[in-house]
Amino acid sequence: MPPRNCALCHEARAILKRPKTGQQICRDCFFWVFETEVHNTITEAGLFKPGDRVAIGASGGKDSTVLAHVMKTLNDRYQYGLELFLLSIDEGITGYRDDSLETVKRNQQQYDMPLKILSYDELYGWTMDAIVSQVGKRNNCTFCGVFRRQALDRGASALHVDHIVTGHNADDIAETVLMNIMRGDIARLGRCTMICTQGEDTIKRSKPFKYAYEKEIVMYAYFKKLDYFSTECIYSPDAYRGHARAFLKDLEAARPSAIIDIIHSGEAFEVKEEIRATQKQQQTCKRCGYMSSNDLCKACTLLEGLERGIANAAITDRARKKLDAEGPAPENLRTIPFYQPSSTPNPALPVTIEGAHN
Amino acid sequence: MSCGNPTVETDALMPRKKKYDKTNECVRCKTSLGNIVIRHAVYCKECFFPLVTFKFRRALEPFVNAKPDGPRRTALKPKGNLLVGFSGGLGSTVLLDLVYRCYVSMDKSTMPAEGGKQHPRHERVWKKVSVCYVEVCDIFPGMKDRTPEVAQLVAQHDGLEFIPLRIQDAFDSSWWARAHSSPGRIDLGVDLTNEELFLNSVPSSTSSTPLESLRTFLASLPTATAMSSTINSLIRLLLLHTALDTGSSHLVLGSSLTSLAVSLISGVSQGRGFNVKEEMQEEWFPDRAPEPSSQREKRTGKGERSVRVIRPLRDVGRKECAAWAWWSGLRVLGRETWPWPGLKQDIGTLTKNFIFGLEKDYPSTVSTIVRTCTKVAPKGEASGICVLCARPIQAGIQEWKSRISIRSRSPGDAIDEKTPVGPSLASHLCYACHTTLTSTSSRPAPPFDATVTKSSLVALPVWVPPQFSEKEELFRTQKMGQEKMRNVVQDFLLDE
Ligand code: SF4
Ligand SMILES: [Zn+2]
Ligand SMILES: [Zn+2]
Ligand SMILES: [Zn+2]
Ligand SMILES: [Zn+2]
Numbered sequence: 030m031p032p033r034n035c036a037l038c039h040e041a042r043a044i045l046k047r048p049k050t051g052q053q054i055c056r057d058c059f060f061w062v063f064e065t066e067v068h069n070t071i072t073e074a075g076l077f078k079p080g081d082r083v084a085i086g087a088s089g090g091k092d093s094t095v096l097a098h099v100m101k102t103l104n105d106r107y108q109y110g111l112e113l114f115l116l117s118i119d120e121g122i123t124g125y126r127d128d129s130l131e132t133v134k135r136n137q138q139q140y141d142m143p144l145k146i147l148s149y150d151e152l153y154g155w156t157m158d159a160i161v162s163q164v165g166k167r168n169n170c171t172f173c174g175v176f177r178r179q180a181l182d183r184g185a186s187a188l189h190v191d192h193i194v195t196g197h198n199a200d201d202i203a204e205t206v207l208m209n210i211m212r213g214d215i216a217r218l219g220r221c222t223m224i225c226t227q228g229e230d231t232i233k234r235s236k237p238f239k240y241a242y243e244k245e246i247v248m249y250a251y252f253k254k255l256d257y258f259s260t261e262c263i264y265s266p267d268a269y270r271g272h273a274r275a276f277l278k279d280l281e282a283a284r285p286s287a288i289i290d291i292i293h294s295g296e297a298f299e300v301k302e303e304i305r306a307t308q309k310q311q312q313t314c315k316r317c318g319y320m321s322s323n324d325l326c327k328a329c330t331l332l333e334g335l336e337r338g339i340a341n342a343a344i345t346d347r348a349r350k351k352l353d354a355e356g357p358a359p360e361n362l363r364t365i366p367f368y369q370p371s372s373t374p375n376p377a378l379p380v381t382i383e384g385a386h387n
Numbered sequence: 388m389s390c391g392n393p394t395v396e397t398d399a400l401m402p403r404k405k406k407y408d409k410t411n412e413c414v415r416c417k418t419s420l421g422n423i424v425i426r427h428a429v430y431c432k433e434c435f436f437p438l439v440t441f442k443f444r445r446a447l448e449p450f451v452n453a454k455p456d457g458p459r460r461t462a463l464k465p466k467g468n469l470l471v472g473f474s475g476g477l478g479s480t481v482l483l484d485l486v487y488r489c490y491v492s493m494d495k496s497t498m499p500a501e502g503g504k505q506h507p508r509h510e511r512v513w514k515k516v517s518v519c520y521v522e523v524c525d526i527f528p529g530m531k532d533r534t535p536e537v538a539q540l541v542a543q544h545d546g547l548e549f550i551p552l553r554i555q556d557a558f559d560s561s562w563w564a565r566a567h568s569s570p571g572r573i574d575l576g577v578d579l580t581n582e583e584l585f586l587n588s589v590p591s592s593t594s595s596t597p598l599e600s601l602r603t604f605l606a607s608l609p610t611a612t613a614m615s616s617t618i619n620s621l622i623r624l625l626l627l628h629t630a631l632d633t634g635s636s637h638l639v640l641g642s643s644l645t646s647l648a649v650s651l652i653s654g655v656s657q658g659r660g661f662n663v664k665e666e667m668q669e670e671w672f673p674d675r676a677p678e679p680s681s682q683r684e685k686r687t688g689k690g691e692r693s694v695r696v697i698r699p700l701r702d703v704g705r706k707e708c709a710a711w712a713w714w715s716g717l718r719v720l721g722r723e724t725w726p727w728p729g730l731k732q733d734i735g736t737l738t739k740n741f742i743f744g745l746e747k748d749y750p751s752t753v754s755t756i757v758r759t760c761t762k763v764a765p766k767g768e769a770s771g772i773c774v775l776c777a778r779p780i781q782a783g784i785q786e787w788k789s790r791i792s793i794r795s796r797s798p799g800d801a802i803d804e805k806t807p808v809g810p811s812l813a814s815h816l817c818y819a820c821h822t823t824l825t826s827t828s829s830r831p832a833p834p835f836d837a838t839v840t841k842s843s844l845v846a847l848p849v850w851v852p853p854q855f856s857e858k859e860e861l862f863r864t865q866k867m868g869q870e871k872m873r874n875v876v877q878d879f880l881l882d883e
Contacts, residue, residue, distance in 0.1 A: 036794075069793075211652075272741070283612055283737060284826055285828060287656050291658075297766055298660050298764060
């Protein structure tokens with residue numbers, strides 16, 4: 030085949046086929062189109078205003094490594110006027126986080142962004158390794174997900190940022206749309222395609238990569254020579270999600286636009302008014318102050334279960350009842366430091382930003 | 388995120404297959420031994436039939452009268468006749484049996500017990516019941532024609548009219564003329580090589596048969612998924628128009644709970660989220676021009692024609708359908724599998740295999756999918772009705788598409804200078820139909836017949852052109868404009 034010209038600039042030679050559109054384009058146009066689509070996503074949603082302090086949820090994996098690079102690039106190019114931070118969560122999984130935290134530390138230097146690392150151990154008194162040794166490998170991702178979400182918010186509040194951006198990409202979102210339909214999780218189905226979510230008084234979280242294909246994120250990292258760790262977590266996700274993921278990959282292979290088409294579908298419907306009315310109101314957790322739909326937030330419930338040796342308490346209703354039946358939580362129960370989402374530093378959690386500027 | 392599992396924030400794990408309760412006793416009569424397990428509950432054979440009949444009636448009868456009127460004692464008085472869409476598959480075989488027993492042969496065992504003989508349910512509901520079968524075998528070389536078998540099966544039921552159609556009728560102006568007593572046209576074509584989908588007239592000199600037009604259309608589609616979903620959509624529209632032609636106010640389809648779940652997920656995967664509601668139940672108003680919904684409401688008059696599409700087996704799973712057919716001794720012809728390797732790359736087929744597999748380990752999945760979809764509503768305004776599939780178009784989808792996936796570096800760049808800028812089909816299509824016609828794959832659809840070649844200008848189905856002439860579409864005015872222009876300039880043209 031003769032060399033083809035780039036479908037976008039019509040000048041340079043096309044060197045890649047865009048996974049998202051199938052267009053054959055040159056390298057520069059790929060960078061341009063990838064970055065511009067993210068910029069469009071950001072501006073269309075009005076995500077930021079000048080002076081915002083924004084934390085990038087950095088795991089050292091491909092998504093957040095590319096996100097840090099693109100956020101820095103766009104912030105400079107379009108003068109968003111953002112103050113950017115890196116925020117990392119250490120789940121305490123041996124051999125998995127250690128390497129990727131090195132990547133994050135390197136990013137901190139390259140991009141000159143302050144970095145905060147917050148560990149499950151320091152916040153909850155439990156590492157994922159310890160949790161898995163108690164609950165086994167069945168519901169571990171439930172613990173991990175709940176704990177990570179709250180840890181990110183707490184880390185952000187320690188950094189005084191208004192906003193956390195995470196590396197969730199289009200594939201993740203499409204998969205979540207399918208999962209929520211199949212599990213009947215109406216509340217999350219309504220939320221999962223939103224670019225930005227904000228609880229009552231928590232920090233805003235958004236997903237600038239919500240329309241970016243995973244394959245293109247890898248491609249971007251490859252051409253920009255960004256290095257990241259692609260170690261798989263040793264505690265792999267649940268089987269059901271595994272099925273959904275394999276299915277999505279098949280759909281993408283059959284027709285690459287499927288990922289965007291699923292997200293479009295998710296954005297094209299909303300939970301019916303009358304059903305929304307019956308959903309639980311948000312309140313704050315009586316024990317730790319974090320937002321919650323019950324008296325106790327999920328993290329506190331899970332933690333109490335762990336501490337009292339009834340680990341599945343928050344996972345099934347039956348186990349929760351058993352926990353309640355055994356009486357109130359003991360006085361000396363280890364709990365999560367009280368959460369104060371405000372502009373004043375959280376006294377329970379000393380801010381120790383790892384020295385970027387010294 | 389690197390954990391490869393970034394979106395976990397879940398507390399709801401899927402319930403795995405549960406063993407049914409230890410007892411083998413039927414949960415309904417509590418006396419007989421159970422014969423079938425329906426989602427963890429055991430039923431005996433005697434209790435199974437009333438259960439399925441109840442589910443069938445519950446999904447259909449509240450929607451028979453034009454206005455749903457509260458208490459279920461009111462007589463069922465539909466505006467018109469009934470059309471049964473029949474595919475030969477398990478679901479539609481059970482559907483046909485139920486329709487026949489409940490509304491044609493008036494089988495006593497299917498009647499609700501309460502109310503006695505005087506109960507209005509004991510009167511015939513629809514004056515005329517027709518069964519329509521659309522044969523697709525002419526698309527694929529060597530595929531068996533099932534029409535005679537279907538005709539024979541329908542003939543076993545007295546009082547049913549049989550209407551056999553062929554898929555190429557969608558491109559047949561004489562079929563349209565018969566069904567609508569107005570001349571049909573297939574003179575409008577679309578250029579499938581450009582995302583804008585420019586319209587152009589198909590010269591009448593290239594007279595091809597309806598089958599040739601259909602096969603060229605299918606062969607020119609970009610993916611296997613496009614081909615398969617186009618065939619399904621053509622069948623749906625043929626059924627709708629046939630319902631109109633037979634004076635039917637209701638069209639019933641044999642989608643079971645399982646197949647409804649498949650079509651919902653497959654629809655979502657093809658960008659049909661805005662039409663989730665229609666996928667479950669819809670009402671089609673053929674006289675409404677494809678224009679914004681706000682203007683449409685005003686024209687909703689009393690005598691307006693409409694067809695209500697209902698899936699009365701939407702609460703009955705695949706397994707229950709199979710039990711019904713087996714215990715009733717029904718002959719299930721089965722649907723002929725298309726002799727086409729493209730099915731492996733078809734999103735509809737992939738979804739079916741996925742859901743069927745999942746149903747084995749997680750039996751509540753299919754009902755959860757359907758239940759979830761009843762809880763959502765389309766978001767935002769509709770900007771019109773899709774000229775291909777007759778479903779509402781969400782406003783702003785073209786802008787959305789171009790913002791999310793940039794396809795050119797400067798505005799207007801997409802339009803090649805050489806291409807004549809004509810009216811475009813894109814803005815008259817729903818998201819899914821536009822995707823069907825334009826979205827490509829590095830694995831193009833394998834040909835279904837090597838003798839059919841792609842074409843850059845393909846004729847559109849016979850229901851598309853009338854929607855443009857009604858609207859005094861640009862297309863006509865543009866052709867006029869060309870002539871007018873010549874009139875203006877011709878005095879300045881030199882003889883060659
Ligand atoms: S796979 Fe599960 S346990 Fe491992 S990091 Fe991800 S959420 Fe945590
Ligand atoms: Zn280029
Ligand atoms: Zn709490
Ligand atoms: Zn019984
Ligand atoms: Zn359509």
